Amino acid sequence: MSLDLPRGWISATLDRRTLLRRTIVGAGLTAVSGSLLAACGGGSSDKTPEAAASSAAATTSSAASTSTAASTSTAASGGSSAATPSSSVAVTPAASAASSGKTPKKGGVLKIPVNTNVTPWPPIGQIQNLLVNKSLFNGLVRFSAEDWSPQPDLAEKWEISSDKLTWTFTLRQGVKWHDGKPFTADDVVWSLKMYADPNVNSILLGNLKPLTAIEAADQYTVKLTSKEPYSSLPELLCYLTFMLPKHLLENEKFDRSNFPQAFIQKPVGTGPFKFGEHQPGDHFTVLANEDYYEGRPYVDQVIYRIVKDQNSTISQVKTGELDVAWPTVAQLAGLEGSSNIRIAEQGLMDYRFFSGYQKNPKFGPWFSDKRVRVAMAYAIDANGIIQQVTKGKGKRSNGPIPPALKNWYFPDLPTYDYNPDTAQKQLMEFGFKKGSDGVLEKDGQKFSFIMYSDTGQPEREQTALILQQNFKDIGIDAKYQGIEFAQLQKAYRVDHDFEAMAYYYVTPATPDLHSYWQTGGSTNEWAYSNTEVDKLFLDGLAEFDPDKRKAIYKQLYTILAEEQAVNYIYHPTELQAISTKLQDWPDTDYRDAMLYLNKVWIE
Amino acid sequence: MGQYVVGRLAQSVVLLIFVSILTFGLIHVAPGGPAVLLAPGMSGAQIAEAQQSLGLNDPIPVQYVRWLGHLVHGDLGRSYSQGLDVTTLITKRLSVTLQLLFTALVLSAIFGILIGVVSAMHRNSLIDHLATGFSFFGMSVPTFWLGLMLIILFSIKLHLLPSSGAQTLGQPATATDRLEHLLMPAVVLAVANLAQIARYTRSSMIEVLQADYLRTARAKGLREQSVVWRHALRNAMIPVITVIALGIPRMVGGAAITESVFAWPGMGQLAVDSALQRDYPTIMGITMMVSVVVILTNFLTDLSYLLIDPRVKLNRG
Numbered sequence: 001m002s003l004d005l006p007r008g009w010i011s012a013t014l015d016r017r018t019l020l021r022r023t024i025v026g027a028g029l030t031a032v033s034g035s036l037l038a039a040c041g042g043g044s045s046d047k048t049p050e051a052a053a054s055s056a057a058a059t060t061s062s063a064a065s066t067s068t069a070a071s072t073s074t075a076a077s078g079g080s081s082a083a084t085p086s087s088s089v090a091v092t093p094a095a096s097a098a099s100s101g102k103t104p105k106k107g108g109v110l111k112i113p114v115n116t117n118v119t120p121w122p123p124i125g126q127i128q129n130l131l132v133n134k135s136l137f138n139g140l141v142r143f144s145a146e147d148w149s150p151q152p153d154l155a156e157k158w159e160i161s162s163d164k165l166t167w168t169f170t171l172r173q174g175v176k177w178h179d180g181k182p183f184t185a186d187d188v189v190w191s192l193k194m195y196a197d198p199n200v201n202s203i204l205l206g207n208l209k210p211l212t213a214i215e216a217a218d219q220y221t222v223k224l225t226s227k228e229p230y231s232s233l234p235e236l237l238c239y240l241t242f243m244l245p246k247h248l249l250e251n252e253k254f255d256r257s258n259f260p261q262a263f264i265q266k267p268v269g270t271g272p273f274k275f276g277e278h279q280p281g282d283h284f285t286v287l288a289n290e291d292y293y294e295g296r297p298y299v300d301q302v303i304y305r306i307v308k309d310q311n312s313t314i315s316q317v318k319t320g321e322l323d324v325a326w327p328t329v330a331q332l333a334g335l336e337g338s339s340n341i342r343i344a345e346q347g348l349m350d351y352r353f354f355s356g357y358q359k360n361p362k363f364g365p366w367f368s369d370k371r372v373r374v375a376m377a378y379a380i381d382a383n384g385i386i387q388q389v390t391k392g393k394g395k396r397s398n399g400p401i402p403p404a405l406k407n408w409y410f411p412d413l414p415t416y417d418y419n420p421d422t423a424q425k426q427l428m429e430f431g432f433k434k435g436s437d438g439v440l441e442k443d444g445q446k447f448s449f450i451m452y453s454d455t456g457q458p459e460r461e462q463t464a465l466i467l468q469q470n471f472k473d474i475g476i477d478a479k480y481q482g483i484e485f486a487q488l489q490k491a492y493r494v495d496h497d498f499e500a501m502a503y504y505y506v507t508p509a510t511p512d513l514h515s516y517w518q519t520g521g522s523t524n525e526w527a528y529s530n531t532e533v534d535k536l537f538l539d540g541l542a543e544f545d546p547d548k549r550k551a552i553y554k555q556l557y558t559i560l561a562e563e564q565a566v567n568y569i570y571h572p573t574e575l576q577a578i579s580t581k582l583q584d585w586p587d588t589d590y591r592d593a594m595l596y597l598n599k600v601w602i603e
Numbered sequence: 604m605g606q607y608v609v610g611r612l613a614q615s616v617v618l619l620i621f622v623s624i625l626t627f628g629l630i631h632v633a634p635g636g637p638a639v640l641l642a643p644g645m646s647g648a649q650i651a652e653a654q655q656s657l658g659l660n661d662p663i664p665v666q667y668v669r670w671l672g673h674l675v676h677g678d679l680g681r682s683y684s685q686g687l688d689v690t691t692l693i694t695k696r697l698s699v700t701l702q703l704l705f706t707a708l709v710l711s712a713i714f715g716i717l718i719g720v721v722s723a724m725h726r727n728s729l730i731d732h733l734a735t736g737f738s739f740f741g742m743s744v745p746t747f748w749l750g751l752m753l754i755i756l757f758s759i760k761l762h763l764l765p766s767s768g769a770q771t772l773g774q775p776a777t778a779t780d781r782l783e784h785l786l787m788p789a790v791v792l793a794v795a796n797l798a799q800i801a802r803y804t805r806s807s808m809i810e811v812l813q814a815d816y817l818r819t820a821r822a823k824g825l826r827e828q829s830v831v832w833r834h835a836l837r838n839a840m841i842p843v844i845t846v847i848a849l850g851i852p853r854m855v856g857g858a859a860i861t862e863s864v865f866a867w868p869g870m871g872q873l874a875v876d877s878a879l880q881r882d883y884p885t886i887m888g889i890t891m892m893v894s895v896v897v898i899l900t901n902f903l904t905d906l907s908y909l910l911i912d913p914r915v916k917l918n919r920g
Contacts, residue, residue, distance in 0.1 A: 111772060116876060119685050201653050257657045259686030280685070280695055281868030281876075283772055303772045307866065308876075312767060315759060321766075486881065487634045494650050522648075 102583060108602035110302045110582070111323045112594075113313045118284045118304060120267040120275075121259045122242040123195060123202030127591070130240055132304055134594035135286050137242035137269035140169055140188065140222075141234055142595050145588040147406040148349070148509035150234040154183065154243055154270065155222075160544055164229040171220040175293045177245045178274040185216035190246035192224070201256030206515060206522055207236045229542040231549065232512030239508045243270065272297045272598035282306055298601035314577065317341060323579040323602075326590055329391045330458060335577055344576040346589045347404025349507050351397050352460070354380065354467055355526035355566035356449065356500040363449055363499060366442075368529070370563035371430050377416035377564045378423035379474045380467060386570050389462045394570035399557045400505070400513055402571040404589075408511040410554050413561040415568075424474040432475075440475040448477035449499040452491065455482035459572065464502040492525040501526065504572075511553040512540055517565060528565045611905070615898045619891070626890045627667045630883055637683045637881040657683070670887065679891075680884030684877070689888035692873065699769060700869030702781075703862070704854055706789040711797035712847055716836075718797075719804020719843075723812060724831060734801060741798030746857055750791045750864035757787065767866035788865040792857050796850040803846045807839040814838070848904045852897035 114128040122133050140155040155169040175183040194200055196208035213225040224233065245268050252260035267275050272294065273286035284304040288297045305322060307313045313325040318338050327335060327343075335341055354376070356367030366372045386394040395403055398413040432440040432447065440447040453464040464480040471478040478500065483491070491498045505523075507513055514537035515521040519529040536556040543549045561568070574589050581603050586596040636659065654660055658669065673680060679689035722734040758766035769784050770776050811817065812835055820830050859871030866872070870889060877885035 109772070116880075117685055121686060124686075198652070201649050201656075205649060255656070256653050257683070258681060261687065264686055279769075279868060280692065281699075281872050282768055282770075282866070285772075305768070305772055306868075307767070308863070312866070315766065319758075319762070319766075321772075484634070486636060490636060490650075 102603075104298050104583065104601040105603065106296075106298050106300075106601070108299050110299045110597065110600060110602065111321065112302060112304050113307045113316070113322050113325055114284070114304045115308060115310075116306060117280055118278070118306075119259065119264055120284075121264050122240065122244065123200050123204070124259070125203040125240060128304075128306075131591065131594050132284055132286070133240070133242055133269075134271070134591075135273040135302055135597050136267055136271045136275065137244070138175075138271055139237060139241045139243065140171075141238050143238045143509055143588075143592050145586045145592060145596055148238075148404070148592075149407055150238050154188075158234055160231075164542070164544060165227070166223055166225045167230070167233055168217070169222045169224070171222065172293060173220055175270050176291050177247075177270055178268045178289060179245070179248070180291075181245065181247055183243070183245075183270050184219050185222050186219075187243055187246045188222045189214050189216050190250065191242070191244045192222075194244070194249075195241065199255050204239075204241055207239070207241070228538075229544070231541050231544045232510045235510035235512065236508060245269070273302055276301060292598060294598060297598035299597075302597055317577050317579065320579070323582055324585070324590070325577045327575050327577050328458065329389075329393060329575065332391075332575065340580050341577050342580055344578060344585075344587075345393065346574040346576060346587075347395070347402055348572055348574050348589050349402060349405060349509050350504060351400050351402065351507075351571050352394075352463060352502075352504045352569045353397075353566045354451070354500070354502050354569065355528075357496070357498050357526060358529070359496070359527040360499055362445065363447075364527075366447070367500075368527075369430070371426065373564040373567065374416060375423045375426035375430065376471070376476070377567045378419045378426065379470050379476070380567055380569060381418040381470050382415075382569050383418065385463055385466050388466065389459050390570065390572060393573040393575075395573065397568040397571050399561045399568055400507060400516065401511060401557060404571070405509055405511075408550070408553060410557055413558055415561065416564070420470075420474050427474070427476075434475055438475055439477045446477065447475070449479070451478045451480050451500040451502050452483050452488055452498055453480065453502045454485045454488050456484070460502070460504060463569070467502050493523075496525075496527075511549070511557075512537070514541070517556075517560060526566055530559065530563070530565070533559055533565075607909075608906070611902055615902060618898060619894055622894045623671070623887065623891060624667065626887060627670065628663065630878075630881070630886050631663050631666075633881065637883065670884075674891070679888040682877070682882050682885045684880045684882045684885070689884050692885060693870065693888055693892060696868065696870045696873050699867065700858060700862070700871065702785065703788055703792065703867055703869060704851075704858060706785055707792035707796070707854060708847070708851070710789055711793035711800055711850070714793075715797040715800025716804050716843065718801040720808055720831065720836060722801070722805045723808035726809065731805075734805070738798040738801050741794045744794070746791055746795070746860045747864050749794060750787070750861060753787050753791060754864075769868055784867075788861050788867050791864070792854060792861045795857065796847075796854055799850065800843060800846055804839065804843050807842050808835060811835045811839040845904060845908075848900060848907070851900050852893075855893055855896055 112131070114131055116128050118128050118132045119126075120129060120132055120136060122129075122137065138154045140153060141150040141158070142153040143149070144151045152172075154172055154175060156172050158167055158169045160167055169188070171183075171185060171188065177183055192208060192211070192214045195202045195204040196211060196214070198205065210226045210228065210230050211224050212227050213223070215223050215225075217223050226233075248268055249260055249263055252263055254260040265278070270293070272289055272292045274289045276285035276287040278284045283306060285301055286304075287301045288299065290296050305316075307316060307322070310328070311331070313322060314327055314331050314334055316322040317325040318335070318341065320340070332343065335343065356363055358364055358368035360367065382396055386392060386396065396415060398410070398415045401409050403409045403411070427440060427447075430442075432442045435441045435446065451464060451468065453460050455461065461482060464482075468478050468480045480502070488503075492501065492503075505516070507516065515523045517524060517528060517530075518534050518537050519531070533556060536552055536559075540549060540552045540556065543552055559565075576585075576590060578585050583601050583603055584599050586593040586599065588596075636654070637657075658666060661669075670680065679693075681688055682692055685692060718734050718737070722731040725731050754766045757764045764787055765771065765784050769781065771780050771784075774780070812831075814835075817830060817835055820834050821827070825834075855871075858869065859874050861867065862869045862871035863875050870892075873885065874889045874893075876882070877889065
C-alpha cells in the first residue's frame with residue numbers, strides 16, 4: 001500500500017463539512033475519478049479508539065500475598081471517598097425509577113441513531129455494532145450504571161481461588177437463547193475461547209490472552225485460570241465480552257476476515273431484545289424478548305436508525321423521528337426552547353491529552369524527559385481549553401482516570417497550572433536557548449514538530465489549535481496537522497511514525513490500564529516508559545483486596561501525574577438530548593445506557 | 604452489423620478492464636486502510652495479521668489479478684466492513700435505488716417534454732423565458748445544495764415531507780408512506796435531467812414546427828392541438844430520446860449524492876460509505892456495476908441510432 005503521500009495532502013483545510021466531503025467522494029467514485037478519493041479521505045467522524053486493555057506487555061508477577069476472595073461486591077465496596085462531582089447534571093431531573101415515580105407503561109417504539117451500517121458480530125467491536133450488541137447479547141458481568149463497577153449479568157457471582165489464579169463464575173440458571181435453547185457453561189467456554197482465538201482476531205484478544213484455561217466445571221460453573229494473578233479480569237469482562245450461542249455458531253465458518261454469514265444476518269443472543277429486521281443503509285430493528293431473564297422490556301421494539309450526518313440527528317430528535325441524540329456543545333444552542341427534549345450530562349471514560357512520541361529519533365529524548373513534559377504542562381492553558389472548547393463542561397484532568405469512575409478516581413493528584421513563564425524558565429534550565437527566530441533550540445536542533453489530531457471533530461481540532469498557540473507563546477513551534485482517523489490510527493499504532501499527538505482515549509472502566517502505560521504496552525502509542533510504573537501495574541494485578549488495590553493504583557497514578565507521562569488536559573462531558581416522552585432513561589453514558597434499555601418506557 | 608456489435612462488445616470489455624485497473628489502483632492510493640482493520644482496540648500486531656490474511660500486503664498488481672480471477676468466476680468478494688458477500692449487498696440495495704432512478708426518470712421525461720413543447724409553442728414569450736431561466740437554474744444548481752434547501756423548506760419549516768430514509772420507522776410500510784419519502788429525492792435527482800430534456804425538446808420542436816408537412820397538416824384543417832402533440836412531437840422526439848438515454852448514466856452518478864443527502868438506503872449511499880471505510884471489494888463491485896450500466900447504455904444508444912435512423916451508416920475504411 002502506498003502511503004507515502006505528502007502529508008500536506010490531508011490538511012485540515014480540506015476537511016469541510018462531512019456531507020460535502022461525502023458528496024465529493026461519492027461523485028468522484030461514480031465518475032471513476034478516484035483521485036478525489038485520495039484527497040478527500042474519509043473515516044467517519046465519530047469513531048473512537050475505544051481500546052480494550054489488550055496486553056502485549058507480558059504481565060509477569062511474583063506476588064504471592066495472602067488470599068482474599070473477591071466476591072461480587074468487592075469492586076463496588078472499594079468505597080468512593082473521592083468527592084466526585086455528580087456525573088449527571090440534567091436540565092430536568094435525570095429519569096430513573098426513583099425520580100420519575102411513575103408506573104411504567106408497556107408498548108411503543110424506541111428510536112436511537114447509529115452512524116453507519118450495523119454488523120452484529122461482537123468480536124469486531126466498533127461503535128455502531130456495540131450499541132446494537134448490547135441489546136441483543138449479555139456478558140457474564142456488566143458495568144453498573146452508577147459507577148462502572150462490575151455487576152452480575154449472566155453470572156450471578158464470581159470468586160477467586162485461594163492461590164489467586166482461578167476465577168470461578170457461577171451462572172444464572174434458566175436463561176434461554178432467543179431460539180429457546182438453554183444457556184449453559186458450554187456457551188461461555190465456547191465464546192471466551194473464540195474471543196481468545198488469534199484466528200478470529202477479536203478486539204478482546206488482549207484481555208483474554210493471560211488466561212491459560214477456560215473450562216466448564218459443571219453446567220452452570222465456569223473456571224478461568226491464568227498463569228499470574230489477574231485481579232482486573234471481572235472489570236475487563238464487563239467490556240463488550242458478549243456470550244454467543246455455541247449451538248448456532250460451532251458449525252459456521254469464520255475467521256478474522258470472514259464473519260459467520262448466517263449468524264450476522266439473524267443474530268441470536270440472550271439479551272432483552274431479539275433480532276427483528278435489518279434494512280442496510282436504513283435501520284436495524286430489535287424486538288422485545290418475552291422470555292428475558294429480567295422480564296420483558298417495556299418497549300415493543302428498538303429501532304437503530306442509520307443517520308450519517310450528526311446535524312441530522314439533532315433535527316430528527318426535535319421532530320420526534322428519533323428519541324435520543326448526542327449533541328456537541330455547539331449544537332446545544334439549536335436545542336434551546338425545544339420543550340419536548342431534555343438535556344443530560346454524563347461523565348465519560350475519556351481523556352484528552354498532548355504527547356510527543358517519546359521514541360522519535362529527533363525529539364524523543366526531549367519528550368521522554370519528565371522535565372520537558374512538566375515544562376510543557378505549564379505551557380498548556382487547560383482551563384482556557386475547557387472554557388473555550390467545551391464551554392466549561394469538561395473536567396480538568398489529572399490523569400487517565402476520570403471523576404466519573406468514582407471508585408478509582410483520585411482527586412488530589414498533582415496538576416500543573418498554566419504558567420508560560422515557568423514553562424519557559426524550566427525549558428531554559430533544561431538547556432534550550434532562544435534562536436534568532438524566537439524558536440527554542442538545543443544542540444542545533446529546533447524545538448519544532450508536527451502535531452497530529454483527527455479531523456472532523458471540532459472539539460479536538462479546536463483543542464489542537466489552542467495547544468499550537470500555547471506552545472508558540474513559549475517558543476515551541478508546534479505545527480498542527482489534521483489527519484483522518486484511519487490514517488492516524490495507522491501512524492500511531494502500526495507504523496509508529498509521528499512526532500506528536502493531540503488526541504484522546506476512551507478506556508475500559510478499570511484502573512488496570514497497563515497496556516497504555518507499561519513499557520511496550522500494546523496501546524502505549526506515545527512510548528512512555530518507567531520501570532516503577534511497570535512494577536506497580538503488576539502489583540495491582542496481583543492484589544485482590546479493594547483497599548490495597550486502591551493504594552497501589554493511587555501510588556501509580558501519582559507518578560503518571562507528577563511526571564506528566566503525557567500532558568493530561570481534560571475529561572469531556574457527554575451531552576444527551578432525550579425526548580421527554582422517555583422515562584427511566586439510564587443515568588449513564590449512552591454506550592452503557594444500551595445495557596439497560598429494557599428499563600426504559602415511553603409515556 | 605453483426606461484426607459491428609461484436610467489435611463494440613470487445614471494446615467494451617477492454618474499457619471495463621481499463622476502468623477496473625484505474626479504480627483498483629486509485630483506491631489503494633487513498634491513505635489509511637480498510638477501517639475495519641483499524642478497529643479501535645486492535646493492537647498493531649493484530650492489524651498486521653489481519654492485513655496479511657486479507658492479502659493486503661501483496662503487491663497491488665498481484666492483488667488485482669487475484670480480484671480479477673474471482674470476478675471471472677462471478678465472485679465479487681466479501682465486504683470488509685459488513686462481512687456479507689458484495690453481490691448480496693448490492694442486490695439488497697439495487698431495488699431501492701431503481702425505485703428512485705425510475706421515478707426520477709419518469710418525472711424528468713414527462714415534465715421536461717411538457718416544458719419543452721410549451722416553450723417552443725410560445726417562443727420568446729414570458730413563459731418561454733421563464734422556462735429557459737428554470738432550465739439554466741436546473742442544470743447549474745448543485746444537487747446536494749438543492750436537496751438541503753428542499754429539506755429545510757419542506758421538512759424543517761413546513762413539516763410536510765420526511766427529511767430522510769425510505770419509510771417511517773416503527774410503522775407498517777404503506778405505499779403512501781413510501782411515496783412521501785420518495786418525492787423529494789426523486790425531484791432533486793430529476794431536476795438537472797429535466798432541464799436538459801426541456802432544452803432539447805424545445806429546439807427540436809422549433810425545428811419541426813417549421814417543417815413543410817406541418818403546414819400541410821394545418822392546411823388540411825387539423826386542430827392545432829393535434830398538429831403539435833401528434834404530428835410535431837412525434838418527429839421531434841428522436842433526439843430527445845437520445846438525451847433521455849444518455850441521461851441515465853449521469854443520474855446513476857447523481858444518485859450517489861442524492862442518496863447521501865436524503866439517507867436513501869440505495870447503492871449510491873453504499874458507494875459513499877464503502878469509499879469512506881476503504882471497503883475495497885464493495886467499492887470495486889459497485890464501480891464495475893455502474894461502469895457496465897454506463898457502457899451498456901451508450902452501446903445501446905449507438906445501436907438504436909442504427910435502427911431508428913437509416914441515415915446513420917457505419918463508416919469503415
